[in-house]
Amino acid sequence: MIKENIKVTVDGNVIEVTEGTTLLEISKMFYKDGMRKAIIAFVNGQYVELSEVANNKDKITFLDLTNYYANNVYLNGLIFLVNYAFNEIYHGSNVITVKHSADKALCIETSDKITKEDLKLVESKMKSLVDANLPITKVTVLKTEALEYFTKMGDVKKAKLLKYMTNTYVHLYKMGNMYNYVFSKMPCETSCLSEFKLTYLDNYEFVLQFPTVYINDKIKPYVHHDKLFEVFKQEKEWGKLINIETAGDLNDIVASGQIDYLIRISETLQNNRILDQVKEIKKSGYKIKIVLISGPSSSGKTTSCYKLAMYLASFGLTPKVISMDNFFKERTETPKKPNGEYDFESLDALDLKLFNKTLKDLLDGKKVKMPTFDFYSGEKKFKEEMVLAKTDILLIEGIHALNPKLLPDIPREYKYKVYLSPLTAINIDKDNRMSTTDNRLLRRMIRDNRTRGYNVSRTLDLWDDVREGEEKYVFAYQDEADYVFNTSLIYEFCILKTYVLPLLYSVKSDDKNYSEAVRLMKILDVFLPIPSEAIPADSLLREFIGGSCF
Secondary structure (H helix, E strand, O other): OOOEEEOOOOOOEEEEEOOEEEEHHHHHHHHOOOOOOOOEEEEEOOEOOOOOOOOOOEEEEEEOOOOOHHHHHHHHHHHHHHHHHHHHHHOOOOOOOOOEOOOEEEEEOOOOOOOOOHHHHHHHHHHHHHHHHEEEEEEEHHHHHHHHHHHOOHHHHHHHHHOOOOOOOEEEEEEEEEEEOOOOOOOOOOOOOOEEEEEEEEEEEEEEOOOOOOOOOOOOOOOOHHHHHHHHHEEEHHHOOOOOOOHHHHHHHOOOHHHHHHHHHHHHHHHHHHHHHHHHHOOOOOOOOEEEEEEOOOOEEEEEEEHHHHHHOOOOOEEEOOOOOOOHHHHHHHOOOOOOOOOOOOHHOOOHHHHHHHHHHHHHOOEEEEEEOOOOEEEEEEEEOOOOOOOOOEEOOOOOHHHHHOOOOOOOHHEEEEEEEEOOHHHHHHHOOOOOOHHHHHHHHHHHHHHHHOOOHHHHHHHHEEEHHHHHOOOHHHHHHHHEEEEOOHHHHHHHHHHHHHHHHHHOOOOOOOOHHHHHHHOOOOOOOOOOOOOOEEEEEOHHHHHOOO
């Protein structure tokens, strides 16, 4: 059969290629030494794997790991690569499990002990696989065949995951003689996976580092966050204790009709975490006068603040909430972004001089006039007065609450700092984790739709800016916290699915966010849905799904 030429447009350049040419082949026409290789393509408004064939009149943009979506694809390729390297070296005797995120990296656990020398051998093997440029191919198989394969390989968790899926066929990815099931599109060869680093932690743990969209120039030195790791460890140990480590384990509970009991003990555990904070504060006598609370978007800061106030009151303290929003600079002094919009998330948007003086005067026993910011006029107004009694304690929640530039003149022993985040400990299976970022995004989609009328695509449009603000103003100061409060609930993905899945289905195939909506739907597909009746009115989840008593 004679093949004809077709015309495609690559970043505004019209070129002719032979019919049947793959996107990978076209990407190589535009590759130059020193450039990063393409991971995926954006074709006619949708993300497409490079193994796909180009069609006439396609409009194509090739994306490397500096693109958010492509970076996620890159990471999944790296996980497959490190898995393959371990299998090549240990022949299945030392199995790895992806645990959680860790300072722009992934923490990975090994089933057997490893040394630093062992890890260097794995890293060297990964580099040789990159140089060998192995193909990563997508294959479609019967679900029963996939179940048989993973059972034979001893991957019980993945086999259990597939058991609850209703599809007759599933897509697997093949590298060499290894197959895997992933929840993202994938690179189509290993040569593009050249940037990574393995850092040894202990006998059973290491981190896989990679460039992110926020540090795309190079892989920065690894910084270990002890408190964050300890919280993840506690959550993982609790999951093991109740035999719920993966989505399949959680589905077993749902299918057996025991989910109401799990909801109750999960809520009790979270309330106990708040109680732990209050006990720490109470131990200081009345010395701690300010509680500073921060965390990324959709961590549940509002409910956590209300609950913390309630628990403090039960211990004889009198909590008073101060909103940092009331300390915005006048609109005429508010900094602007490069696009001309006001940058309300910047620390410079706050009147720090007034904030610091107001809080210091309060702690010095002075009566202070408190500002209220009028967002309509863009000005502060001073009407109400405040003075602190012996039992009073201030609760201050905000994006900058952990920044050391806040209240530098107040002694550290008067302040108690809390960092909140849903540090998701449940995995999909041993290779696929549920990311904290996805957890927060799903929560935000539901709340945005319920309280602001936003559709999913609108939330996704804003998400990159939200994430950029978190990187600048929240994550950089998480180690300042006295207490890391994990706001995740082990059962919540079953609830989130019930609320967010219809919203995700509303994203049209011609929407630029369609591929991301499909990715999230694919992840949620592994969880069985549950109704919300058993969720108490004071649950943190109610902040997002509605029905909160606060």
